[in-house]
Amino acid sequence: MNHQISLTAYLAAFVAELVQTGIKDVVVSPGSRSTPMAMVMAEHPEINIHIHVDERSAAFFALGIARVTNKPVAILCTSGTAAANYFPAIIEARYSRVPLLVLTADRPHELREVGAPQAIDQIHLYGQHVKWFADMALPESSTEIIRYARTVGARAAAIASQAPAGPVHLNFPFREPLIPKLDEDIFQLEERPMGYVKVRNGELTIHDDELKEISLKLNGYTNGIIVCGNIADDRFAQAVTDLSEMLKFPILADPLSQLRSGQHHLENIVETYDTFLRNEDAKVYLKPDVILRFGAMPLSKALTIFLKENHQAEQFVIDGAGGWRDPSSLSTEMIYCNETFFCEKVVAFSETRTSGEFLEKWLAVNDLTKANMALIKDSQQLSEGRLFYELADMLPKGATLFVGNSMPIRDLDSFFHNNSKSIKVIANRGANGIDGTVSTAIGASLYSQPLYLVLGDLTFFHDLNGLIASKLYNIDVKIIVVNNNGGGIFSFLPQSEHPKHFELLFGTPLNLDFEHAVKMFNGNFTRIKDWEHLQELMNLSTEVKGLNVYEVVTNRESNLVEHRDFWRIVSEEISNFVKGAD
């Protein structure tokens, strides 16, 4: 009985502390060793428990919630390989800077590495990929250990949230019997007369003297560009567009920068660079002397090459989380300062420019490229290019658009244009995997409605299990599956020029009729017939409930031809324009 009292007091203190830090969602995968934690959590009135049998999907589901709420979400599983299934989502959380609290149950010390059942070495299980690991003390109810349990809870949540946000792992050894004592109000804890620990997380900023010096430098340039990748700060759009207006530098906005869609000023935002920076004349015409970079590396390869070619330019990389996002070793100043703070300060220390010839050049090329996008819109048959071109028009205001990796995110980059509909665009771009996409999107749907997920068939297949969350919890999600029956991206890569092993190794057609799977998860499945059909269903989509899957069947070969034709024609137009302008 003493064991049971200690177990309960220890876990109640820990769980109460988690709730105090703001954690309210916990994704639990069923298991035996994790019983005491699961039961104490289920007892807390402010915790929402989501059950997910497949731990891989469970962790991505939690990642989806954390991604849209910017708050740590806890995941709980039993000992053994269950915990290993969390690994992909943990790595994604680390590189995409999403807070996650990983709680694993373990055997006690005497049952470790001695052949006990379902016991694996869980110490530092995720290696360097978590920000903090603690192997917890065995449950005790002494004042010291209760204080310890509560402090670790507060600290773990704080570390997960601290910039760069990321995953934290706590490993809990539990002895049998595993049942806590729940017959009274276990969260009334007398052992904490001084209240809970509140952690105040600071932000990185640099001194005004340094910011003045940087502002002076920037004001000395006329030919500058601002490059924005994925960034999770609602205040940033206003700050960076103000900076752009002040300096007359165009903003090259990655779709995940959240700058292409919203109520902020869109005038200086360039979004078709992935197309026009494939053209050599444009690259000469638009050569910058200074580059400001915010957020993750943008996904456009054309832009990455352009940046590399402009190694002569001074390049400022601003990172409020103190990382090192510079794969081509191009930065001349690495500035560890909150990005919004940086923009506001530089604006304050700069003088307004009334005109910007360099900015006008970028905007002219961008406009020309957009004008030529009509080519893509003319496609009569279902095509990937037109789908992404039409998305902004088809989605309702305030929608969340979750985009799968591989081709969908690249097509989105090419064809998703500036609009004022405040469409939030998200993706798993920490490690760019195709795994866990369905679960992340459904997790995000819990707090961000309506949500549309657009992904390829291999990505859909990889996390089919994730659909069960929609069934079990009646979560509304609309999924557009772009089904080109295999790995469409490889047709764009040099592999495609070597037909001998191509279909075996890269094409990998699965020939699956997803209607069966969608039915199993109680969803509605519709195979799209033509553009009118898609438009009609998208119009109705705000009304439908539960899981709705729309399959758009495309063809890998004709998709390649469409893209190449488009790039060739636009490129000719751009060359003509640039030669005329010079």
Next chain:
Amino acid sequence: MNHQISLTAYLAAFVAELVQTGIKDVVVSPGSRSTPMAMVMAEHPEINIHIHVDERSAAFFALGIARVTNKPVAILCTSGTAAANYFPAIIEARYSRVPLLVLTADRPHELREVGAPQAIDQIHLYGQHVKWFADMALPESSTEIIRYARTVGARAAAIASQAPAGPVHLNFPFREPLIPKLDEDIFQLEERPMGYVKVRNGELTIHDDELKEISLKLNGYTNGIIVCGNIADDRFAQAVTDLSEMLKFPILADPLSQLRSGQHHLENIVETYDTFLRNEDAKVYLKPDVILRFGAMPLSKALTIFLKENHQAEQFVIDGAGGWRDPSSLSTEMIYCNETFFCEKVVAFSETRTSGEFLEKWLAVNDLTKANMALIKDSQQLSEGRLFYELADMLPKGATLFVGNSMPIRDLDSFFHNNSKSIKVIANRGANGIDGTVSTAIGASLYSQPLYLVLGDLTFFHDLNGLIASKLYNIDVKIIVVNNNGGGIFSFLPQSEHPKHFELLFGTPLNLDFEHAVKMFNGNFTRIKDWEHLQELMNLSTEVKGLNVYEVVTNRESNLVEHRDFWRIVSEEISNFVKGAD
């Protein structure tokens, strides 16, 4: 071009060396960074490439092949979270001592931890869970580096195979362009005039003097038992049954010991101990003075408790792989010696006993328990107990029986009896996870036919994606899904006495109609109506091809009642017998 020549020569040398070590199966998950290795492997005439989009399933599929062939199988994936999806199978391979060669593609050094796309820290990605990790040199074609590549290949395969067999991880950094030069016979390698490295892996043995000393000790005891868990050595059955016959010690044979079914002597093999060791009278009646343990810890909890209660007994743990399989700290001698060698030597150094009263006692209780199993067979409705009781009769000779974790393996332990049908029983008992079961079984089916997989509904759901291997490669597999709509095992655990959160946290019904999923993977699905129906389908099962799923719907509550009734009635019989015998 120099780059391409180096890349090709380096990989050809490595791949040729793998083939020389006996590796012929490679499971490849499509990706870009892994292109050069995939293309060179596809070029080798002796390599079978199996494509698996989901890396988690891919690794378990490879594990299944390795489990039945006892040879290392290679798995290959691209950089990023793809590699993290391998983690569950790697951990299972480690703890169940199965050789696996994990090949991951990586970005080159200048693109690591600098925000490059799809780049994660892959150095020591699997921590302590692999036997060896090497971050490979960048491809070069100097004689030294070619020798290095081939040597690492030979060494990696040898380490994976060395007792205890397990996973080895090689991480290959590749620079673009990623296409090898395949226009001539790349495997004719002049750089190796001295031929390949052949590694001769030794076995642990102890000296004859020590074996004589141990034999003398053992011959001093009359009340001894031999406990055999999972062991992968075809010669062991003969050796240990000879030893048992010599010493007149009964063999308590775990279902994974491969001792319950075969052409060896079955007379001294006790298989119902999980039932009768729940009875206190039997435990007193059968008290041993010496215990010999071989293989992994047996799965029976009743046996584990019995061993703990007999801490007074001298306990010899024989492990040919030098591990420490002793969760209750009971061993008095830990003997690092090949198990077959040990048995043969002790037999040679012992004198034959003509009778054994202690052995007869064990066999009598075992016979009595078996006689009472008729109770289970009488069940008219579909039930889990009777299913496992009937399995040995229903399966064809020489079949492989793959058993899912959680309840199925426990029911098998209780109800699968001695027979001469040479049924090979396998399961993922390294870490006892429910993950990857479908894939492991289908991988095993490639080399072990006919194969029957019996598993629960949650386990089936966890690895539904694994079914695609049967579809893509026309692999024959018969799957019996015991569908009790949730976590049946928890009804047997103390959690079930706390109804408040039970269905939420432990019951976890998914209410899935698996017929949809099976159809998607081109399989045949049959819901079993009654025992005659099942018998009929099992009779026909040797004729059917491809994926065949038989669903046996059971009920968690009545299952619990059936088991409890059975244990109670048998226990009464045993007590009566023991009291009569004393």
